[in-house]
Amino acid sequence: MVGGPMAVSTAVLAALRADGVSVLRVAGPTAGATAAALAGLETASAGSHQGFGWDHHSAGFGVARGNGYQDGLAGAALLGRGFRGSGPVPLLLTASPTTLGQGLVSFLHRVGTRGVGSPPTPVSFLLVLGGPDAVSPALVQAMAGAL
Amino acid sequence: MTPVGGRRVRAMLAATVVAASLGGAILAAAVPSAAAGAASAASAAGPAAAAVPTGAPTTTVTLYVDASAGTQATGCTAPGTAACATIQEGVSAAEKLAGEAVVVTVAAGTYAGGVMVTAGDLVSLTLQGAGGPRTIVTGGTTVRDVTILSGTVTLRGLVVDSGRAIYGGGVSDGSDQPVANLPSRGLAPTRTGMFSAANDPAAATRLPSPAAGGPLTLVDDTFSGDEAAAGGAVYFAAVSGTAGLTAIDDTFSNDTASTAGGAVFVAPGGFTGPETPAAFADDTLTGDAAPYGGGILSLRLTELAFDTFANDTATVTGGGVLMFRPAIVLNSIFDASSCARFSEAPLEGAYNAVTPGTTCPNTSGTGVTATTLGLSATLGVNTAPAAPETLALTPTSPAIGEVPAGQCIGTVSGVPVTTDERGVPRQSSPTAACDAGAYEYVARPPVGPPPVTTRRVSGTTADATAAAALATAFPGTCPGTTGDRPVVLASDEEYADALASAYLAKDLSTGTLLTPATTLSAATLAALRTEGITHVYVVGGPLAVSTAVVAALEATPAYTCEGTKPLGRNLQVTRIAGATAPATAAQVAAFPGKGFVGSADLSGVYGTAAAGVGSSPSPSAPGALRTAIVASDGEFQDAEAAAVLSYAQDLPILLTHRGPSPRRPRAPSPRWASSR
Numbered sequence: 001m002v003g004g005p006m007a008v009s010t011a012v013l014a015a016l017r018a019d020g021v022s023v024l025r026v027a028g029p030t031a032g033a034t035a036a037a038l039a040g041l042e043t044a045s046a047g048s049h050q051g052f053g054w055d056h057h058s059a060g061f062g063v064a065r066g067n068g069y070q071d072g073l074a075g076a077a078l079l080g081r082g083f084r085g086s087g088p089v090p091l092l093l094t095a096s097p098t099t100l101g102q103g104l105v106s107f108l109h110r111v112g113t114r115g116v117g118s119p120p121t122p123v124s125f126l127l128v129l130g131g132p133d134a135v136s137p138a139l140v141q142a143m144a145g146a147l
Numbered sequence: 148m149t150p151v152g153g154r155r156v157r158a159m160l161a162a163t164v165v166a167a168s169l170g171g172a173i174l175a176a177a178v179p180s181a182a183a184g185a186a187s188a189a190s191a192a193g194p195a196a197a198a199v200p201t202g203a204p205t206t207t208v209t210l211y212v213d214a215s216a217g218t219q220a221t222g223c224t225a226p227g228t229a230a231c232a233t234i235q236e237g238v239s240a241a242e243k244l245a246g247e248a249v250v251v252t253v254a255a256g257t258y259a260g261g262v263m264v265t266a267g268d269l270v271s272l273t274l275q276g277a278g279g280p281r282t283i284v285t286g287g288t289t290v291r292d293v294t295i296l297s298g299t300v301t302l303r304g305l306v307v308d309s310g311r312a313i314y315g316g317g318v319s320d321g322s323d324q325p326v327a328n329l330p331s332r333g334l335a336p337t338r339t340g341m342f343s344a345a346n347d348p349a350a351a352t353r354l355p356s357p358a359a360g361g362p363l364t365l366v367d368d369t370f371s372g373d374e375a376a377a378g379g380a381v382y383f384a385a386v387s388g389t390a391g392l393t394a395i396d397d398t399f400s401n402d403t404a405s406t407a408g409g410a411v412f413v414a415p416g417g418f419t420g421p422e423t424p425a426a427f428a429d430d431t432l433t434g435d436a437a438p439y440g441g442g443i444l445s446l447r448l449t450e451l452a453f454d455t456f457a458n459d460t461a462t463v464t465g466g467g468v469l470m471f472r473p474a475i476v477l478n479s480i481f482d483a484s485s486c487a488r489f490s491e492a493p494l495e496g497a498y499n500a501v502t503p504g505t506t507c508p509n510t511s512g513t514g515v516t517a518t519t520l521g522l523s524a525t526l527g528v529n530t531a532p533a534a535p536e537t538l539a540l541t542p543t544s545p546a547i548g549e550v551p552a553g554q555c556i557g558t559v560s561g562v563p564v565t566t567d568e569r570g571v572p573r574q575s576s577p578t579a580a581c582d583a584g585a586y587e588y589v590a591r592p593p594v595g596p597p598p599v600t601t602r603r604v605s606g607t608t609a610d611a612t613a614a615a616a617l618a619t620a621f622p623g624t625c626p627g628t629t630g631d632r633p634v635v636l637a638s639d640e641e642y643a644d645a646l647a648s649a650y651l652a653k654d655l656s657t658g659t660l661l662t663p664a665t666t667l668s669a670a671t672l673a674a675l676r677t678e679g680i681t682h683v684y685v686v687g688g689p690l691a692v693s694t695a696v697v698a699a700l701e702a703t704p705a706y707t708c709e710g711t712k713p714l715g716r717n718l719q720v721t722r723i724a725g726a727t728a729p730a731t732a733a734q735v736a737a738f739p740g741k742g743f744v745g746s747a748d749l750s751g752v753y754g755t756a757a758a759g760v761g762s763s764p765s766p767s768a769p770g771a772l773r774t775a776i777v778a779s780d781g782e783f784q785d786a787e788a789a790a791v792l793s794y795a796q797d798l799p800i801l802l803t804h805r806g807p808s809p810r811r812p813r814a815p816s817p818r819w820a821s822s823r
Contacts, residue, residue, distance in 0.1 A: 001776075001777045001778070002776055002777070002778045002785070002786040002788075002789040002792075003778050003779050003783055003785050003786050004783075004785070006783055006805070007778065007779035007783035007785055007786070007805060008777060008778065008779050008803060008805060009805050012777070012803055012805075016777070022772055023777075024749050024752060027785075028785075030785070031783075031784065031785035031787065034785040034786070034788065035785075035787065035788035038788045038789060038792060039788070041749075041752070042791075042792060042795075044752075046748075048751050049748045049749060049750045049751030049752070049769070050749075050751040050752050051749070051752070052747065052792070052795070052796060054795070062791070064787075066785075066787070068609075069642045069645065069646070069784050069787045070609035070612070070613065070639050070645070070661055071605075071609060071612050071613075071616075072787045072788065072790065073637075073642075073645040073646055073648075073649070073659065073787060073790050074609070074612060074613030074616045074617075074645070074658070074659055074660070074661055075604065075616045075791070076649035076652065076658070076659065076790035076791050076793065076794045077616070077617065077620045077649070077652050077653070077657065077658030077659060077794055078604065078616045078617075078619050078620035078658065079791040079794070079795075080649065080653065080790075080791050080792075080793075080794025080795040081620050081794070081795075083602075083619075088791065088794075088795035088796075089791070090788070090791060091787070091788040091790070091791045092788070093787060093788060123599055124599060124600065125599060125600045125601070125602065126599055126600070126601040126602070127601075127602055127604060128601060128602065128603040128604065128605070129604055129605070129612065129616060130603075130604075130605050130609075130612050131603070131605035131606070131607065131612065132603075132605075134605070134612075135603075140601050140603070143599075143601075144598070144599040144601050147599045
């Protein structure tokens with residue numbers, strides 16, 4: 001379940017459980033934080049059943065504006081297939097074309113200092129979906145610097 | 148003469164000695180404040196002004212020598228064809244310019260040695276080479292390269308190669324006997340003379356006589372493969388009160404002497420006045436050899452600062468240096484073979500780097516150990532001949548940072564010398580320490596992860612960005628797996644359909660394009676052609692993607708991959724839609740059939756509040772479970788990133804209203820709306 005209780009209520013979650021469905025809610029207080037949480041799940045180890053174990057050997061992330069969905073959604077095939085032989089690439093969302101947002105900032109800090117996966121791999125690329133009006137060059141620079 | 152204690156040495160260093168050590172010419176001026184100390188002999192030196200002729204300032208006259216372009220034998224007044232062809236012609240032209248300061252520029256090329264300089268009538272004479280390995284003077288192993296009979300002379304930017312003489316194979320400030328009279332090996336130099344009559348009965352006749360040369364300055368020169376009985380590369384014997392030897396930024400390599408001073412022999416001075424010094428700064432001496440003083444043998448006051456001695460050898464004593472007079476040795480490196488031997492106190496030394504335990508093996512005089520010279524640690528000097536920078540400091544060399552900030556910059560004739568032999572600044576900041584030896588180590592940036600590369604995938608509109616993303620996702624090919632090249636098309640005005648479409652796009656091995664509800668956008672139309680699309684799967688009802696758009700699609704010709712040729716038929720269109728966004732998502736989820744639903748085992752994160760993952764305390768069955776993604780149908784659009792997960796892991800996305808008592812998202816049995 002992707003999204004917090006304001007997006008999908010606990011009643012829905014409870015109803016699913018009542019039907020015998022195992023539910024994991026992945027959410028943060030903002031769209032950017034939710035995307036970061038999802039990225040954490042995607043890059044976590046599959047072997048320990050912590051996540052999906054996406055390729056760490058050419059670790060990278062996609063990024064799109066979070067207050068406008070078109071660019072990110074249209075990039076699903078590109079990121080899901082991987083870029084230049086990488087595994088699938090998680091999508092991160094900014095708060096706006098010129099703001100990273102707290103959820104993204106703390107995720108970038110964590111990944112920038114620890115790397116991705118186990119054993120940790122440094123992030124090597126950033127795939128920006130959308131033009132400079134959607135994700136400003138300064139924001140791209142800040143993200144690349146933080147990684 | 149009173150030996151100087153360590154504390155006194157430090158005080159002097161801070162005040163004057165470093166400055167003094169960097170140039171013989173300035174030494175006499177700089178040392179008087181330290182006259183009560185060790186350099187008492189120097190204190191008797193005349194005023195420094197004596198080294199520079201007084202009177203009206205002179206202009207500098209420039210003459211030109213060019214081995215390849217020069218055609219003249221006299222004059223040498225302009226470059227190119229007006230230049231002279233040999234150094235001797237240039238020097239002879241200069242000698243006619245009495246009272247002038249003359250610079251003879253010598254273009255890159257190879258020039259014959261045997262040059263005789265009589266520059267006593269000039270203010271000064273400079274032979275200026277092209278620097279580096281480019282201007283080469285060679286004695287061809289038969290004659291000395293340059294003989295200086297008189298004058299204040301500077302050699303700059305020259306390679307002085309393969310000279311051969313009794314005294315000073317490369318350069319000497321006096322003439323001497325033919326090389327055939329080379330003394331036999333094994334003669335020992337003495338403190339007062341050089342080769343005593345007892346040692347060498349013929350020594351008197353062999354000495355350069357008279358040694359009338361003036362101050363000699365060597366800057367940025369390379370002396371290599373020169374050979375002599377004394378002073379393989381340089382023999383300096385000026386006896387007048389104002390003459391000193393100054394060597395800055397020079398390299399002496401593989402020079403040999405059969406008796407003493409493999410690279411340099413400094414004969415006694417002071418016979419007709421004060422004893423003027425020899426000074427060596429930022430010089431590298433390597434591979435030089437002689438029985439006594441493989442690198443330098445000096446019989447007068449000598450100062451060494453920022454010099455590197457490596458692989459210099461002596462069969463008797465003093466592989467690096469052998470000093471018979473008081474010496475100041477600062478900020479220099481002596482490797483294991485290049486020991487430093489000092490026969491007369493006092494020796495002043497500080498901030499040197501010396502291989503531990505290295506002393507010069509001999510019986511008399513004062514052997515100097517690593518401890519008295521300064522730093523005692525294994526040296527990190529790269530002596531591998533094939534290394535890119537032989538004699539470069541290795542990153543762990545103790546010579547790095549050995550010299551404290553206050554001792555890094557000296558002056559020569561009032562001009563600060565701030566760099567090492569190569570020209571690399573000694574200090575990164577005024578408060579930074581610097582390195583011993585002629586090579587200043589520059590740390591390379593730490594090796595970290597390669598920089599993050601960024602690539603932007605975009606178009607001028609959202610639809611164009613979607614087209615760019617599709618093209619990037621299928622580089623060099625077209626979407627689809629068979630002759631059928633499908634694409635998914637969703638509204639660019641509504642979130643839910645495009646989100647759900649990722650699962651379908653994966654099943655079809657394609658991606659998603661976007662369009663406004665009422666008209667097909669130009670960017671999307673272009674992408675349909677260039678991607679060679681044959682089949683469009685429209686996700687969403689007529690309110691999301693109008694019937695007019697579908698009609699336009701069905702009237703659009705399909706093209707071959709790359710869009711070069713029409714296939715002769717139009718696009719095929721399939722609409723997948725429900726009455727609501729969740730219903731459409733359910734249709735999409737059902738389209739590929741349940742066998743396509745991906746599985747995930749996330750039992751490891753169930754019941755935990757893993758970092759960044761919303762807590763959902765719930766027991767869960769372990770093992771791989773067929774999995775779907777549940778998200779809001781659009782009131783909150785925060786599941787955008789889930790589209791990637793859906794695509795990558797084949798997880799259908801089911802949509803729901805927020806609740807609290809919503810219709811449960813339900814995947815219907817596989818069926819879908821037919822086209823239109």
